[in-house]
Amino acid sequence: MAYVTPESEALPLDAPAEPGALEAEHSSRDVRQRWFLSLPSILIIFFFAAGPLSVMLLYSFLTPGNYSGVKWEFSTDAWSSILMQRDIFDDTLQWADAHLSIFWRSLSLSMITTALTLIFGLPTAWFISTRPPGRRELWLFLMTVPSWTNLLVRTIAVQEMIRAEGVINNVLVFVGIVDEPVQMMFTNFAIGLGMTYVYLPLMVLPIYAAVEKLDKRLLEACYDLYASRWQAFYRVILPLVKPGIIAGSILVFVPCLGAYVVPRVLGGGKNLMFGNLIELQFGAGRNWPLGASLSFTLMVIVMVALIFYIRVTSQERKDG
């Protein structure tokens, strides 16, 4: 799951012991009890989330079956065909252009989405944190409510806005800006817009946390020393909010890379992203090993990004 709730950021990976820890005795019996209590969660997640990943890795080294599934023959084709494909005529290896264009779409749309959520998210976070103390929670609540409504429903809401016979086109035609509806659905634009819409709160919340911590007296000092608004923003605000921006960027970038629902609904059959390419291998593509190797690749990329995220946020905790 690419969700990371606000709570999870506040939790260090390894919480320091609290001074009032209930029992100080650390007999092996206590440790055994603690393991025993954790056992149901451990087993459920091991069997139904973490463990299957190793089976997936195994499958990526097998040969695709004739109809679906796999044949138990070792092969590294699934890994090489992520980037290369064998020419059917002269058997030479060539770049897999179809895959590369999908990777490029995933990467570029994720970056554009991250940039857009930053452009809208930073001012929004700033705005929320400068409300009077009693109102802040309400604004924050208003920001988070949509992010808790069903992702699919939010995607459908975007779809209904940008359809050829949707609200935006109706208004554009009515006002006379365009003569006939603009094709927005099933384009890269639609995917980028949809992802910006659904993942925006993931950018706002960490930036808000950083802005909240920013000592506003620094701004006073800054203006007392004749800084211009731009200088205050660029030299004081931006550096202090930077950890929040980095955290938010990773929180948005990661689910964008693995997005499946938004590109499926708004991008249609032609504008695939990484997640849809993976799904294709289990449907029409009938290449489970390739699906497994692609999926594993995505996982590794995301893990690297998240490790970076954890390092940034724990650094921030140390500094703060």
Added chain:
Amino acid sequence: MAERAPFSVQTIPGFAAIAIFTFVAIYTPLVILVAFSFNAGDSLAIWEGFSLKWYYRAAANEQVQSAAIRSLYLAGISASVATVAATMAALATTRTRHFPGKTMIYALINQPLMIPEIVTAVALLIVFAWVKVATGHTSMIYLIAAHTAFCIPFAYLPIRARLETMDDTLEKAAADLYAGRWQVFRRITLPMMMPGIIAGLMLAFVISMDDVVITEFVKSAGQDTLPTYMLGQLRRVVTPEINAISTVVVFAGAFLVTIFFWVSSNRR
């Protein structure tokens, strides 16, 4: 922030305008989606008068009925099991010094949050396809298992957060008064944890109800939940019926999340 600075210092030109635009942009599509669920006509963009007919139609649609019941059943069982498991794990991993394996337990519990859903979905598809062929068994148990697994971290986080803010004075007092360990747990610890447990249950329930990707990959034929049913319908001509279903889903979810916020903000 010790003092409130004068307002002008905190103003950055244009930021308020962008923020207001953002809030309007966030709510407009949802408001329109809800509004057109009450449309008398077939259009999703041209208002033809108020009517509840799409709600009646959705309620009378047998596929919607069975998908809704299946979603509730799945979320009910998965969230409950996940909450019990998460409560136990939270008790085990909080209010203690470091013990061997604590980091590992914590990492494993949070694992479903770290991995893109599509990856977990594919891994489960592979494993369950194999189990389904081997056993010939295709009940809801696969969906329940998958949902329980990814609900655990969502149930765990608020319970853990609650436990960490609880001080142990009352528990110590009870123990001093010769309460047994079970009595202390049953009479003191559990009631004090309750807001966290309820919040965790709500969150897990909402997360399970909303899941599309893992459900889409794990479900057998005829096991559509509400979100996968809606996803399937999008390939056809879309009528305001989908808006009516969405509206119910949005308000049910918003209701649960409001309870979640209310319970977790009342904890201090």
